[in-house]
Amino acid sequence: MFFSGFPGGPSPHPPRSNDNRLYKVLNINRDANDSEIKKAYRKLAMKWHPDKNSSKEAEERFKDITWAHSVLSDPDKRKLYDQMGERAVKESGDNPHGPSGHNPFEMFFGGGSRRPAPEDEGPKPVVVQLSLFLSEMYQGGEYPVSYKRDIITDRDGEIRYGGTKICEKCRGMGRIMQTVQIGPGMLQQRQVPCPVCNQRGYTMEEGYFLREERETTTVTVPPGADNRQQITLKGRGHVNPRHSGSYGDVVVVLDTKSSKETKGWDRKGPHLIYHHKISVFESLTRTTFYVDHPSGKILKLHYSGQITPETVKRLPKMGMPIDPEKTEFGEMFVAFDVYYPKLTPPQKSLIESWIDPPKSIPPRNPDDSPESHTLLDHEAPGRHRPTTQQRPSGPNDQEEANPGVQCQTQ
Numbered sequence: 346m347f348f349s350g351f352p353g354g355p356s357p358h359p360p361r362s363n364d365n366r367l368y369k370v371l372n373i374n375r376d377a378n379d380s381e382i383k384k385a386y387r388k389l390a391m392k393w394h395p396d397k398n399s400s401k402e403a404e405e406r407f408k409d410i411t412w413a414h415s416v417l418s419d420p421d422k423r424k425l426y427d428q429m430g431e432r433a434v435k436e437s438g439d440n441p442h443g444p445s446g447h448n449p450f451e452m453f454f455g456g457g458s459r460r461p462a463p464e465d466e467g468p469k470p471v472v473v474q475l476s477l478f479l480s481e482m483y484q485g486g487e488y489p490v491s492y493k494r495d496i497i498t499d500r501d502g503e504i505r506y507g508g509t510k511i512c513e514k515c516r517g518m519g520r521i522m523q524t525v526q527i528g529p530g531m532l533q534q535r536q537v538p539c540p541v542c543n544q545r546g547y548t549m550e551e552g553y554f555l556r557e558e559r560e561t562t563t564v565t566v567p568p569g570a571d572n573r574q575q576i577t578l579k580g581r582g583h584v585n586p587r588h589s590g591s592y593g594d595v596v597v598v599l600d601t602k603s604s605k606e607t608k609g610w611d612r613k614g615p616h617l618i619y620h621h622k623i624s625v626f627e628s629l630t631r632t633t634f635y636v637d638h639p640s641g642k643i644l645k646l647h648y649s650g651q652i653t654p655e656t657v658k659r660l661p662k663m664g665m666p667i668d669p670e671k672t673e674f675g676e677m678f679v680a681f682d683v684y685y686p687k688l689t690p691p692q693k694s695l696i697e698s699w700i701d702p703p704k705s706i707p708p709r710n711p712d713d714s715p716e717s718h719t720l721l722d723h724e725a726p727g728r729h730r731p732t733t734q735q736r737p738s739g740p741n742d743q744e745e746a747n748p749g750v751q752c753q754t755q
Contacts, residue, residue, distance in 0.1 A: 361427065361428065362426070362427060362428055362429055362430040363430075364426070364430035364431050366431060367412075367413040367416055367417055367426065367431060368413075368417070370409055370410060370413040371385040371386060371389060371410065371413050371414065371417065372385060372389070373385045375427075377417075379418065382414065382417050382418055383414075383418065386410065386413075386414040386418075389410045390407065390410055390411070390414075393406040393407045393410060394407055395407060395524045395532055395534055399532060403524075404522060404524050404534075408522070412516075416431075416434055422434055435511060467585050467587075467588075467591075467593050467594075468495070468582065468583035468584070468585055468586075468592075468593035469583065469593065470577075470582055470593055470594040470595060470596045471492050471493075471494055471581075471582040471583060471593070471594075471595045471596070472595075472596050472598060473490050473491075473492045473595060473596070473597050473598070474597075474598050474600055475488060475490055475564065475566075475597050475598070475599055475600065476600045476601070476602040477566065477570075477599060477600070477601065477602055478601075478602050478604055478607065479601055479607045479610060479612070479639045480639040480640075480641065481566070482566070482569070482570050482571075482572075482599070482601060482639075482665070483568065483569065483639040483640055483665055483666065484568060484640075484641075485565075485566045485567050485568035485569070485570060485666075485669070486565075486566060487563045487564070487565055487566075488563065488564055488566055489561060489562070489563050489564075490561070490562060490563070490564050490595075490597055491559060491560070491561045492559070492560055492595060493557050493558065493559055493560070494557070494558060494560050494581075494582050494583050494584075494592075494595075495555055495556070495557060495583040495584055496555075496556055496557075496558050496584050497509070497549075497553055497554070497555055497556075497584050497586065498553070498554050498556050499552060499553060499554070500552060500554070502556075505553060506584070507553075507586070508549060508550050508552070508553025508586075509547040509548065509549060509550065509553070509586040509587075510547060510548055510549075510550055511546070511547055512539060512541055512542035512545070512546055512547055512548050513541070513548075514539050514540070514541040514542065515539035515541070515542060515546060517546040517547065518539070518546055519538070519539055519542065519544040519545055519546040520536045520537060520538055520539055520544065521536070521537060521538075521539050522534050522535070522536060523535055523536070523537045545586075547586050547587075560581065562578065562581055562595075564576055564578060564597045566599065567669050568666040568669055568671055569615060569665040569666035569667060569668075569671075570599055571599070571612075571614065572599060572600065572601045572612065573598060573599065573600070574598075574599045575596050575597065575598050575599075576596070576597040576599070577594050577595070577596055577597075578594060578595040578596075578597065579594055580592045580593075580594065581594065581595045582594050582595045609621065610639070612665070614665075614675065615664050615665045615666075615667050615674070615675030616664045616665070616675040616676050616677070616678065617639070617663070617664045617665060617675065617676075617677045617678070618677075618678045618679075618680060619636060619677065619678070619679050619680070620680050620682065621634060621636075621679055621680070621681055621682070622681075622682045622683070622684050623652065623681055623682075623683060623684075624683070624684060624685075624686055625683055625684070625685050625686070627652070628651060628652045628653065628654075628681075628683045629651055630651075631647070631648065631649045631650070632647065632648055632652065633645070633646070633647040634646055634647075638663070638677075639665075644663075646660075646679065652681050652683070653683070654681070654682060654683045655680070655681070655682070656680075656681045657678055657679065657680050657681070658678070658679045658681070659676050659677065659678050659679070660676065660677040660678075660679070661676055662674040662675075662676070663676065663677035664676045664677050
């Protein structure tokens with residue numbers, strides 16, 4: 346009361362904007378209460394919803410009605426709008442058609458939750474693939490990564506923050522709703538990338554430019570890192586236009602690089618699988634072989650018993666490191682495969698001398714003798730489809746084969 350009459354003192358009434366557009370959109374008075382706002386919105390939304398209204402202007406009218414309701418039904422936004430106008434609400438970070446407003450379907454179907462505003466989500470992360478050898482994944486360490494990111498500069502190329510404005514086309518969403526006709530009298534809405542801002546949700550003000558630069562940094566890979574593991578570098582990605590001086594993240598995806606050293610190796614989590622071929626002679630007696638282990642060690646492995654095909658043996662604590670201190674490890678498995686070499690005549694004669702003669706079946710009649718046949722090599726006509734009988738090919742074979750070919754290609 347003491348300062349109200351002096352120049353520069355506070356005004357007894359807050360400033361009032363002449364902007365009445367949103368009230369006119371809902372066709373209500375400026376002093377309308379919450380119930381009147383809600384009732385007007387429901388009536389207009391039902392009238393202009395694209396699924397109910399096939400006119401060209403329905404989509405834009407429906408968006409504008411939703412935007413007006415989201416502002417006037419929120420006490421803080423309505424107060425700012427009444428004092429400063431619609432532009433002040435938009436520049437405060439509120440999104441006209443974005444998720445910060447009320448869900449237009451929530452009033453009709455109930456429920457629903459409000460998603461965080463786009464400015465809280467930040468820019469999309471930069472995804473970089475880093476290919477490493479199995480030995481590098483085992484050891485871990487510092488490795489360089491190079492990628493491209495968006496920055497904001499002035500005309501002289503100096504890095505700047507800000508200089509952006511919400512895209513007027515998509516109202517900051519990066520995507521727009523498009524109504525398409527899917528049948529007679531049937532419409533469907535779908536989201537498509539905004540053609541104005543290229544899905545960014547903002548455009549540049551005059552004198553500011555969005556440019557791409559190449560950045561190189563290092564990433565720390567922990568010992569025993571797994572294939573497809575992701576490592577996040579905070580604040581090293583695209584510039585965040587909505588928060589001055591901040592950047593998005595970089596996500597580094599690890600990938601195992603193929604090489605001579607990884608030949609024969611497989612991995613299942615912390616466990617290593619080494620595939621090793623041995624001869625039939627080794628499988629019958631014993632085997633000794635050397636392995637170049639991803640740890641850098643040379644392993645001499647031996648087994649003195651018989652090894653049948655597809656046998657698996659294991660070595661405890663010879664897998665990948667499980668913890669950064671390398672105190673725990675997975676296991677190493679050796680999967681054996683037996684191959685059969687071509688024999689020289691002396692070798693073949695020697696092995697034949699080890700084979701017992703076949704046991705004969707006593708003849709049913711004294712005059713009967715066994716018929717002798719030589720087994721032929723068999724090639725199946727299709728996968729897992731062995732033939733059970735053979736006959737000479739004839740002129741009708743091609744005609745009988747055609748139906749089978751047709752069924753295979755249908």
